[in-house]
Amino acid sequence: MKILFVDDEEKSRKYFSMIFGRDREVMLAADGEHALEILASDHSQNIGVVVTDHIMPRMTGIEMLAHATERNPKLVRVLSTAYADSELIAGAVKDGLIDYCIGKPWSIDKLHEILNRA
Numbered sequence: 770m771k772i773l774f775v776d777d778e779e780k781s782r783k784y785f786s787m788i789f790g791r792d793r794e795v796m797l798a799a800d801g802e803h804a805l806e807i808l809a810s811d812h813s814q815n816i817g818v819v820v821t822d823h824i825m826p827r828m829t830g831i832e833m834l835a836h837a838t839e840r841n842p843k844l845v846r847v848l849s850t851a852y853a854d855s856e857l858i859a860g861a862v863k864d865g866l867i868d869y870c871i872g873k874p875w876s877i878d879k880l881h882e883i884l885n886r887a
Contacts, residue, residue, distance in 0.1 A: 770817035771796055772884065775804040775833065776809070776849070777825040784822070788877060789884065800825050801833030811847055814827055818887045820880075822873075823850035829856065834866045845887035 770883045771799065774785045783796045789795055798804035805823065807813060819837055823830035834846045846866060848858065851873035861867045869883045 770794075770887075771815045772797060772818045772820060773804060773807060773816050775799075775801065775819065775821035775825070777822065781822065789880075793884070799827030800835075800859065801830065804833055805836055805840075808837055813841075816841075816886065818845045818847065818848055820847040820884075823848055826854055831861045831866060833866075834861070838866055845869075847871065847883055847887070849875065 771794045772789065773796045774782060776782050777800055786795050786797060787823065796816065798807055800808055802833035804819065808816065821833055830848055834848070837844055840882065845868050847869045848867045849871050856869055858867065871880055871883060
């Protein structure tokens with residue numbers, strides 16, 4: 770199962786890939802639009818999990834997850850954010866756009882646990 774990791778911070782993408790790419794195939798996107806391009810491409814086969822930052826230029830993580838869910842409702846969707854807007858997150862969970870939410874900075878153990886469940 771492939772993981773698509775979406776974050777506008779290059780360090781976050783490198784860090785995620787370094788830690789989780791040892792055991793899993795990781796694809797990286799710098800923003801929501803790039804992530805949607807990947808999900809629409811031939812490379813999307815076997816992507817089972819999308820982990821995305823929320824605050825990014827051009828499109829938020831929740832907006833990207835809404836589009837991703839339309840394309841593939843079976844994706845496991847993980848929102849990673851340093852900004853806890855509990856009403857926004859609760860609404861996205863209620864709408865079925867988020868399966869898991871994890872705060873930044875991540876707990877590596879917690880993120881491993883989420884990815885193993887996915």
